Amino acid sequence: MATGSGAFPDMPSIxxxxxxxxxxGIKKAGHRDLVVFELGERSQVAAVFTRNVFCAAPVKVAxxxxxxxxxxxxxxxxGNANAGTGEHGLVAANACCEALAHEAGVSAQQVLPYxxxxxxxxxxxxxxxxxxxxxxxDLASDHWQQAATGIMTTDTRPKGATRTLQINGQSVTINGxxxxxxxxxxxxxxxxxxxxxxxxxxxxxxAAMLRKGADLSFNRITVDSDTSTNDACTMxxxxxxxxxxxxxxxxxxxxxDDLMLELAQAVIRDGEGATKFVAIEVADAQSEEExxxxxxxxxxxxxxxxxxxxxxxxWGRVLMAIGKAGVDLDVALTTLTINGVxxxxxxxxxxxxxxxxxxxxxxxxxxxxxxxxxxGDQAATVWTSDLSHEYxxxxxxYRT
Amino acid sequence: MATGSGAFPDMPSIxxxxxxxxxxGIKKAGHRDLVVFELGERSQVAAVFTRNVFCAAPVKVAxxxxxxxxxxxxxxxxGNANAGTGEHGLVAANACCEALAHEAGVSAQQVLPYxxxxxxxxxxxxxxxxxxxxxxxDLASDHWQQAATGIMTTDTRPKGATRTLQINGQSVTINGxxxxxxxxxxxxxxxxxxxxxxxxxxxxxxAAMLRKGADLSFNRITVDSDTSTNDACTMxxxxxxxxxxxxxxxxxxxxxDDLMLELAQAVIRDGEGATKFVAIEVADAQSEEExxxxxxxxxxxxxxxxxxxxxxxxWGRVLMAIGKAGVDLDVALTTLTINGVxxxxxxxxxxxxxxxxxxxxxxxxxxxxxxxxxxGDQAATVWTSDLSHEYxxxxxxYRT
Numbered sequence: 001m002a003t004g005s006g007a008f009p010d011m012p013s014i015x016x017x018x019x020x021x022x023x024x025g026i027k028k029a030g031h032r033d034l035v036v037f038e039l040g041e042r043s044q045v046a047a048v049f050t051r052n053v054f055c056a057a058p059v060k061v062a063x064x065x066x067x068x069x070x071x072x073x074x075x076x077x078x079g080n081a082n083a084g085t086g087e088h089g090l091v092a093a094n095a096c097c098e099a100l101a102h103e104a105g106v107s108a109q110q111v112l113p114y115x116x117x118x119x120x121x122x123x124x125x126x127x128x129x130x131x132x133x134x135x136x137x138d139l140a141s142d143h144w145q146q147a148a149t150g151i152m153t154t155d156t157r158p159k160g161a162t163r164t165l166q167i168n169g170q171s172v173t174i175n176g177x178x179x180x181x182x183x184x185x186x187x188x189x190x191x192x193x194x195x196x197x198x199x200x201x202x203x204x205x206x207a208a209m210l211r212k213g214a215d216l217s218f219n220r221i222t223v224d225s226d227t228s229t230n231d232a233c234t235m236x237x238x239x240x241x242x243x244x245x246x247x248x249x250x251x252x253x254x255x256x257d258d259l260m261l262e263l264a265q266a267v268i269r270d271g272e273g274a275t276k277f278v279a280i281e282v283a284d285a286q287s288e289e290e291x292x293x294x295x296x297x298x299x300x301x302x303x304x305x306x307x308x309x310x311x312x313x314x315w316g317r318v319l320m321a322i323g324k325a326g327v328d329l330d331v332a333l334t335t336l337t338i339n340g341v342x343x344x345x346x347x348x349x350x351x352x353x354x355x356x357x358x359x360x361x362x363x364x365x366x367x368x369x370x371x372x373x374x375x376g377d378q379a380a381t382v383w384t385s386d387l388s389h390e391y392x393x394x395x396x397x398y399r400t
Numbered sequence: 401m402a403t404g405s406g407a408f409p410d411m412p413s414i415x416x417x418x419x420x421x422x423x424x425g426i427k428k429a430g431h432r433d434l435v436v437f438e439l440g441e442r443s444q445v446a447a448v449f450t451r452n453v454f455c456a457a458p459v460k461v462a463x464x465x466x467x468x469x470x471x472x473x474x475x476x477x478x479g480n481a482n483a484g485t486g487e488h489g490l491v492a493a494n495a496c497c498e499a500l501a502h503e504a505g506v507s508a509q510q511v512l513p514y515x516x517x518x519x520x521x522x523x524x525x526x527x528x529x530x531x532x533x534x535x536x537x538d539l540a541s542d543h544w545q546q547a548a549t550g551i552m553t554t555d556t557r558p559k560g561a562t563r564t565l566q567i568n569g570q571s572v573t574i575n576g577x578x579x580x581x582x583x584x585x586x587x588x589x590x591x592x593x594x595x596x597x598x599x600x601x602x603x604x605x606x607a608a609m610l611r612k613g614a615d616l617s618f619n620r621i622t623v624d625s626d627t628s629t630n631d632a633c634t635m636x637x638x639x640x641x642x643x644x645x646x647x648x649x650x651x652x653x654x655x656x657d658d659l660m661l662e663l664a665q666a667v668i669r670d671g672e673g674a675t676k677f678v679a680i681e682v683a684d685a686q687s688e689e690e691x692x693x694x695x696x697x698x699x700x701x702x703x704x705x706x707x708x709x710x711x712x713x714x715w716g717r718v719l720m721a722i723g724k725a726g727v728d729l730d731v732a733l734t735t736l737t738i739n740g741v742x743x744x745x746x747x748x749x750x751x752x753x754x755x756x757x758x759x760x761x762x763x764x765x766x767x768x769x770x771x772x773x774x775x776g777d778q779a780a781t782v783w784t785s786d787l788s789h790e791y792x793x794x795x796x797x798y799r800t
Contacts, residue, residue, distance in 0.1 A: 087748070118716065120749050317519070324452045327453070349520055387702075392787060
């Protein structure tokens with residue numbers, strides 16, 4: 001299941017980056033499970049990675065290789081996360097980088113590896129190595145949708161977004177693709193994000209923009225409160241187009257933030273078993289931190305999420321979830337609305353509220369739960385999906 | 401669903417406390433939804449209550465009445481939590497206390513009220529008032545099982561435990577009953593616990609023992625990470641038996657702790673949709689706090705809980721949940737065993753591990769997940785159940 005239309009956008013080519021897709025037969029024979037991005041020589045690359053201490057081998061290797069500078073290839077496999085694989089996993093990830101480097105005539109440090117799939121199984125290095133030639137032969141600048149499809153695991157559909165903007169009279173493009181629909185907080189079966197622009201941006205500025213954008217998008221979504229061992233969000237500025245620097249960075253960052261939010265919301269719309277797309281807005285808080293604490297308490301509550309799944313206006317559960325967040329708020333100043341319907345205030349049901357109005361609001365596919373605390377001027381929003389039978393089915397049967 | 405045999409123990413009478421059960425027709429006609437405990441004059445009472453800031457009206461009233469001292473009656477209704485009911489809820493809870501006080505010839509402050517059920521609906525005070533006479537007429541000292549049944553909501557069976565010990569040659573009894581199976585952390589549809597002993601114990605000592613015992617039992621269990629608006633754990637020492645003071649308090653507390661742990665585990669065994677009873681033991685931590693952080697991270701993970709439900713030895717998810725807990729641990733020193741089978745060490749699958757051994761361990765009804773961190777000598781255990789289709793069904797359809 002999924003919410004929204006999920007149509008894949010028409011994504012233009014970006015000078016300086018090409019994608020090739022191939023079948024390595026990692027989990028299923030014939031499945032297109034290998035994606036290679038080739039980056040032009042002028043590319044600057046930045047990335048943010050999972051904070052899970054059991055981070056996967058490719059995360060460690062990609063971080064090291066990124067520090068060494070000058071990446072020319074991104075190598076992504078699905079079907080196997082190469083996580084929980086200890087020293088052997090590091091050896092395997094490095095071996096894949098070396099194989100690609102050998103085929104492509106670069107150094108192994110110029111390859112950043114990414115893996116997603118089952119944790120704890122040895123990575124089939126030879127099968128990946130054998131498919132690299134096919135992936136390189138497939139490289140093309142218009143393969144964004146194929147790449148978005150090639151990185152999918154439990155996703156029901158490829159997810160991408162694109163923007164163009166004008167910088168000093170030149171047109172600049174930003175493309176992004178994302179995979180991930182469970183272990184999202186921000187994630188695993190793993191969330192992988194790849195963003196590219198033809199703009200020329202210094203690495204430090206690129207890294208700063210990417211981190212800030214991720215904080216407001218991928219770090220504001222939750223399907224199931226679980227954080228992947230493999231999450232990575234990588235951005236390439238190929239440097240083939242307009243120079244973006246100084247005051248222009250802000251205009252670029254605004255558009256980038258918007259694209260990242262669209263990608264993050266696409267993950268929630270394709271959340272495992274999702275039948276609802278839910279925004280939880282907390283306003284009038286004393287701090288952004290306290291607003292987030294309450295928003296996540298509601299977003300993570302299994303009782304709220306099952307009520308959403310059933311379109312049941314069981315607003316008492318929302319009050320419960322607000323109340324357990326550990327914020328010393330004044331119940332009498334707190335208000336709750338769902339899709340504009342005022343449900344609770346002064347610690348009880350609003351006088352004009354009817355069960356009928358609540359049920360109507362809850363029956364929508366897109367739900368906005370708005371909570372005002374009446375104790376400050378800070379706000380935050382997080383996005384989540386519901387907890388359905390299908391979520392249990394998907395995750396009970398993931399390895400079977 | 402539920403785990404374990406769940407047989408109700410043979411509970412002896414305790415001098416100084418009697419229970420009466422009646423039907424008030426709060427939610428369903430004919431359902432025995434009202435329980436009254438009558439406490440003897442010498443009784444000392446202590447209680448711990450939910451920390452949810454949206455705590456229910458009866459919690460506020462019971463706390464106030466307990467402070468005023470000398471409780472003589474506990475009044476419990478199911479079918480309606482009288483939570484999310486604001487000022488009206490306080491008026492309703494007080495009205496119920498007054499009605500019982502009037503019938504029984506005590507003051508309203510001598511009645512402690514407890515409610516459990518749906519949040520946000522007005523409490524039907526008149527129906528409760530009309531049934532009080534029947535509850536009082538039913539008072540008897542051997543009604544523990546009836547009382548345990550009368551306080552149930554989504555519970556599948558009554559839950560009780562009993563202990564006797566010798567203090568200075570005198571036999572002392574402790575009985576306890578509990579209800580609760582969802583919104584447990586430690587809880588709602590609501591967890592209510594009532595414990596009684598015939599021992600004579602000073603109120604301050606009773607309160608200290610109860611708080612400590614609750615911390616090691618009811619505050620160590622989680623079904624769904626949700627914390628009830630109505631939780632309360634109340635203990636009565638009727639003072640009709642042996643005096644327990646000084647050095648004897650420790651012996652008594654040890655037995656009490658044991659009884660409370662049995663009751664807490666009974667809640668998990670009857671957790672909503674539970675097909676597994678899971679202990680998560682974390683050892684060799686630097687502090688108890690860090691051990692609990694990791695234990696709860698595993699216990700709350702929907703991906704771990706769905707794998708448990710499917711008896712799938714998807715141990716990668718356990719590593720993921722350990723890794724996201726925010727503890728800066730050394731992956732290479734961490735070990736994971738499930739029911740004694742060594743699964744992971746040095747950040748990867750243990751050499752001798754086989755999928756077959758893992759599956760066999762996971763197919764048990766009782767599961768012990770043991771995690772050692774190799775960084776200290778502190779430990780903690782929490783108990784939880786799995787996340788099954790039935791959990792979703794129960795909570796999607798709770799109000800229908």
